[in-house]
Amino acid sequence: MRIVARSLLIFLVLLVPSGQFAWRNKNLAEFAYLHDDGVLFLSGQSLATGNGYRIPSLPENPAQTKFPPLFPLYLSLIWKLNPHFPDNLRLATVFCWALLVVCVALAWRLYRSDGFGEKRTWLMVGLLAINPYLILFGCSMFSEIFFTCCVLAAFLAVRRGTAAMTLVAGLAAACAYLSRTAGVALLVSVPLWLLWRREWRRAVIFAAAMLPAVIGWSLWTRAHLPHSADQTLLYYTDYFGYRTLNFGADNLAVILWKNFDQILYGVGSLVLPKVLDTLPVKILTEVIAVAMIAGVVRLARRGIALDYALFALVSTGIMLVWHFPPNERFVLPLYPLLVAGLVAELEHLGGMLKIARRHKDLSQRVAAGLFSAAVVAVFGAALVLELFVSFVFLKESADLKQAKLNDLRSAYSWISANVPPSAAILSYDDPLLYLYTGHRGNYMPLLSRWWYGEDHASIVNAYRNLPAYCRSRGLEYVYFTSEDLEREVGDEDRLTIQRAVRETPELTPVFHAGIGTVYKLNPR
Numbered sequence: 354m355r356i357v358a359r360s361l362l363i364f365l366v367l368l369v370p371s372g373q374f375a376w377r378n379k380n381l382a383e384f385a386y387l388h389d390d391g392v393l394f395l396s397g398q399s400l401a402t403g404n405g406y407r408i409p410s411l412p413e414n415p416a417q418t419k420f421p422p423l424f425p426l427y428l429s430l431i432w433k434l435n436p437h438f439p440d441n442l443r444l445a446t447v448f449c450w451a452l453l454v455v456c457v458a459l460a461w462r463l464y465r466s467d468g469f470g471e472k473r474t475w476l477m478v479g480l481l482a483i484n485p486y487l488i489l490f491g492c493s494m495f496s497e498i499f500f501t502c503c504v505l506a507a508f509l510a511v512r513r514g515t516a517a518m519t520l521v522a523g524l525a526a527a528c529a530y531l532s533r534t535a536g537v538a539l540l541v542s543v544p545l546w547l548l549w550r551r552e553w554r555r556a557v558i559f560a561a562a563m564l565p566a567v568i569g570w571s572l573w574t575r576a577h578l579p580h581s582a583d584q585t586l587l588y589y590t591d592y593f594g595y596r597t598l599n600f601g602a603d604n605l606a607v608i609l610w611k612n613f614d615q616i617l618y619g620v621g622s623l624v625l626p627k628v629l630d631t632l633p634v635k636i637l638t639e640v641i642a643v644a645m646i647a648g649v650v651r652l653a654r655r656g657i658a659l660d661y662a663l664f665a666l667v668s669t670g671i672m673l674v675w676h677f678p679p680n681e682r683f684v685l686p687l688y689p690l691l692v693a694g695l696v697a698e699l700e701h702l703g704g705m706l707k708i709a710r711r712h713k714d715l716s717q718r719v720a721a722g723l724f725s726a727a728v729v730a731v732f733g734a735a736l737v738l739e740l741f742v743s744f745v746f747l748k749e750s751a752d753l754k755q756a757k758l759n760d761l762r763s764a765y766s767w768i769s770a771n772v773p774p775s776a777a778i779l780s781y782d783d784p785l786l787y788l789y790t791g792h793r794g795n796y797m798p799l800l801s802r803w804w805y806g807e808d809h810a811s812i813v814n815a816y817r818n819l820p821a822y823c824r825s826r827g828l829e830y831v832y833f834t835s836e837d838l839e840r841e842v843g844d845e846d847r848l849t850i851q852r853a854v855r856e857t858p859e860l861t862p863v864f865h866a867g868i869g870t871v872y873k874l875n876p877r
Contacts, residue, residue: 372450377751378747381445388782392784396408397428401436411589419589526559542664600802611678615680621640625738649691676802757834764864767864768786772830777829779828794828797819799812799841819860830871835869860873
């Protein structure tokens with residue numbers, strides 16, 4: 354009992370960083386800043402209100418065929434319990450943080466099943482629990498933590514070795530796929546692992562349990578796709594249709610290269626948070642990523658976490674050829690494995706340095722001492738930086754988003770009172786605009802091939818042709834702010850676009866508050 358009580362106390366202490374952020378940011382000031390969480394919450398609202406599985410904020414009110422339904426179904430419970438927005442954001446914070454608690458607990462159990470001792474397990478769980486990216490996405494309405502819970506549950510079940518638990522593992526993998534289509538990697542990696550162990554029957558059971566979800570979602574999306582060539586609808590509803598606009602033989606090499614770079618940067622940033630985005634820091638971050646991956650390989654060669662390592666390998670292959678740069682958010686489901694790899698690599702490095710410090714040659718001992726000091730300095734600084742980001746920086750960032758939201762709400766109030774209810778509006782934060790005003794609309798997606806090709810002219814010209822785009826989509830108003838495009842383009846392009854919008858003669862400003870202006874599109 355004393356051991357259980359001690360473990361529970363340690364676990365509760367490790368939840369303090371995420372718990373304090375969830376409490377201080379309970380109104381979710383950053384909600385919909387990265388767009389996907391807003392669309393997911395709207396899809397949950399559509400399910401809760403009996404509208405079907407749709408994207409109600411778009412003028413076409415199309416079926417939601419981009420994001421699988423399981424996580425929005427979870428979010429729909431929030432709308433059932435409290436249908437009043439934005440009051441229900443507090444409840445949403447509780448729902449999201451609860452998933453983070455489950456994720457950390459599952460990681461603890463997975464480490465123990467890998468054979469790690471109690472002290473090492475708590476060290477790795479502690480590194481997970483204080484990680485600012487895990488905290489940020491664990492206290493927001495993104496599907497990554499929900500997905501990670503399903504992945505960890507699948508590994509825990511399949512390791513039990515029985516046919517019944519293999520069936521459970523397949524069902525957990527099906528849930529992972531129905532929360533993020535990236536879960537399809539499990540359909541490849543787990544059967545491969547079982548076949549490598551010569552467990553043919555269990556491989557078939559796992560695949561048979563997971564396949565109906567994959568086939569069912571594929572058939573449903575095919576039956577409900579808008580089948581439109583409209584670039585915006587493709588972005589909102591069709592992963593693979595939008596991919597054809599961004600991925601081709603002409604840019605395959607640059608996509609592979611940049612995605613490889615972004616995967617390393619994203620992996621390393623989970624240890625050294627991306628606060629100082631400079632070249633020397635980026636190089637150091639990617640060196641840390643290489644060390645983490647080397648540690649994973651070292652564990653896999655010893656037969657530890659081989660199932661997870663195969664899943665990570667297949668997932669990385671998917672991210673390499675995907676048409677969007679894989680940042681920290683996309684590699685986050687691999688972080689429990691990467692933490693284990695980091696600890697293993699540091700232990701291996703520490704063993705070599707310990708031997709070198711005892712070398713009979715003085716120069717060898719000095720070099721080993723200096724290198725040891727450098728390693729301690731780097732990872733000590735990384736730990737301090739993580740704690741700073743988790744306890745200070747995340748809150749400061751949320752406060753800045755709250756200031757932006759205040760300006761947005763002023764515009765939303767004016768729109769609700771002065772714009773005809775049927776008028777559709779172009780807005781960078783279209784989920785927010787719909788939730789606050791009821792006005793449908795969309796944001797204008799920028800092709801990722803422009804980012805890969807550093808095609809700044811196409812990015813800027815997309816906004817120079819804003820009136821034509823709005824007419825093609827039936828949008829009568831534009832709400833534009835000085836912080837639009839912050840998640841997609843650099844400062845220079847943003848400033849150029851802001852000037853282009855202000856100087857467009859076919860857009861008449863009708864309201865201004867803080868960072869944003871509402872424009873009315875002039876008649877043709």
